Structures are given as C-alpha cells and as structure tokens.
Amino acid sequence: MIKEKQTDYLLLLVGKNPLPNAVAGSLLAKPGGTILLFHSASTKPQAVALGKWYKKYFDNNISIFNLEINEAKPLRIFQLVQEKLDRHAKEIDPSGKQTIGLNYTGGTKAMAVQAHRSVEKWAQGKRITPIFSYLDARTLTMVYDCDDVGNYVGTSVKMKLRDDLIAIHGWKLQHAPHREPMLFDSASTLAKIYSDKVNAGLWQVFKADFENAEKPDKKEGEKWEKDQKSRFQEIWSEFSKTLQNECGYNFEQSLKFDIRNYIEWLKKIHREIEKYDKDWFSDYEAKILDDGSRETKIDKVGKREGFKGWRKDKWLEHYVLGIVNEVAEEMEFHECWRNVRTEQVDFEVDVIAVRGYQLFAFSCTTSSDKKTLKLKLFEAYTRARQLGGDEARVALVCCSDEPEVIRKELEQEVNQDDGDPSGRIQVFGRRHLSNLKDHILLPKT
16 A cells, blocks of 8 residues: 555655656655755746645645755766765654655656665664655556556546646636536537538538628528538527527527528527527526636636627537536546636646546547647646656547657657657547547547
C-alpha cells in the first residue's frame, strides 16, 4: 500500500508543470510532516502555488519550505540539498522513527540526478534508508527504486478543476464553465445530420441562407435539385420536431419546411427563431450559466452565446459535453465541463473531463479541412499538456473523413519535438459522430 511509502520528510523537485508534485505530495507526505520544494528561479511561481495548495489539502497540518537552486550548477545542487537536509531534517536518526523520501518526477535531469545522489549520501551518513519514487505519466503508477511493484494512483487523488488543477498553477477561471449541455437532443440530431456528408452539405447551405434570410440576395438553397429539396425536407423535419419537443416552446408559426417557397419560408423561420431566442432560449441559457456558477462558486458566468451561437457551431460542444456526461460513470470521470477559460494565461478548451488527476480535453469543430483540423488538434494538445501535464489526453471531434490520418500525422510531428505522444491523442471523425458514445468508451487510457 502507498501509505507504507509515506515519509515524514519529502523532497520534491518542481518542474514547469506542478501536477506530478501535487500528486506525489498528497500521497507520499505524512500529515504533520514536512515537504521541501526545490525549485529554480523560473519555477518559483509553481512552487509558491503548490505550497498554498498543500496547506489547503492537508488542512494546514504540513510544513512547507520553498528552496531555490541553480539548475545550471550540478555540484551546487548536490551541496544545497545536503545543507537543507541538515537544517530541516536534523532530527532524523537510525532509530527509524522518522523517514525521508525523494520524488524526482519534476525538475530537470540534472536536478534529479544530483538530488538523488545527495539524499542517498546524506542518508548513508544517518544510517537510514530513504524512499526514492517517480510518478509514471503513462501508467499513472508511483514507481519506487527499492521495489519492483509500484502503486497505481490514477484515481487515488480526485482533483477538481477549479480548486485543484487550476489552483496548483496559480491560475483562476475567467468565468464559470458549464456542467450541463444546452439542447442535447437537438444537438444529437445535428450530429446525426453531420455524420452524412451529403446531408451535412445541405444543412450548411441552409445555415448560410438562414443567417442572411432578411437580405435581398438570392439563396443557394434555391438551386437545389428536386431530390435535394426532398432530402433536406426530411432532415429539417427531424430537427424541428426534436427542437420543439425538447424545449416545449410554443412556436407561433409552423416550422414545417415549405418546399415551394424557399425564400419566404426562410424569412418566416428566421423571424420565429429570433423570437424563440429572445423569449425562451435566453432564460434557458441563463439557468445553465447560473448552475455552472453555483457548482464552481464563481460569480462571473461568461458571455452569453444565445441560440445563434448554439446553432452556428457551439451545438457540437454541447453534444460532446452531453456524451461525456453519459459515459462519466463508466469512464470514472468525476467532473465534466464545457467552455473552460483562464485569466492569467491564454488557455481555452471546449470540453474537459477529469478522472482522478488525469485530464481529458475535447476540441470540437464541424470543419473537415485537414490543415484547420491539424492546427486545432495541435492547439488542444498543447493546452491539455499545459494544464494536465504528460498525463493529459486529448481528442478532436470533427467532420474529417480521414481522422486516422490526422492523428498519425500530428503524432509524427509532435514526436520530433516533444517525445512519443502515442496513446495520448484521438481523433473522432464524421463516421463517429452519430455513435460517439461507443467510440469514447473504447480507449480507457
């Protein structure tokens, strides 16, 4: 059990991402003990944020010391670690009543090597056996130098988005994210429509015409062939029925598609939808925003997107959030959020789920353009690692007909600069949209 590996004095090396330190400290430090945070000048902000977080996590029953070292001087690192141990852990003696440990997951390689050598030599002088450990980001296992068997810790520490993952970086949320999707059934219908390339094309023509309904220009939908109009009539009928059933709004005019008079029908529907946005959707959206505010205890609820934002492109984010909520129990997600933004840094992710301390980030777009998708996936990958470290996983939900190609190409490009990303990236394309739930459930790592 991991409790047997807890020590009275725990040394941690602080890197750019403080997540491994937060996990290691919470699991390996004894309540009432001491944590020594060795950091460089550049990682001092992370160390300060970690110290505050530890105090809260241990309910102030922990001593924290932030100790700056020069990572460019290896010998000095060795000496400084011994000096700090002499000062802060001088009570340790061969009796074994007090223990010491070093987790060397964070920091640079030079810091890890010199700190390991220093603690080992210092412990020899005290005739004690230190516990050396490392948190494996791929297996979510705490590995020990003295033991062939590690401890799986993936769900041992349940981190909340605001209070933990955001806090250990010293950030704050820009506004309350959303826990519940808006018009999930209607979004599911649109996902079904977009899963067929022809239907998606018809819908996009209609969408563009709809947004310009009151303008005098001719509409592309007028050029549809007879079979295209019949096909659109079917998909519109399914969407409009779902929308009315889901919201319970009493539309004053029928949303039935007028196949003979496209332009007039567009204008009529445009006016009706605008009225719906004002009379019903605005209050509905306010409730969703307020619910997110109560959950996270953040007063700022963010900019309202309105039904216009929902129908233009945000529906896919709401669909993904709804699916993630549905699989949460089976995937062991204890938090799921949409529209996550922070104040201090340029961080924005469409949908986030958390399992234990592992972050799952979903980026959503209806685009099928390969260049656009690769850029969006790369941005999501960068953001996910920025918050969730090497443990983070990222998925792109899009309308590509070649999702595997996009995933493999990005993995190859990332591999050249940032280590092997295999297993960390997933791309869900057009054929996955209508049954996205089943595809998300397949990979659990």
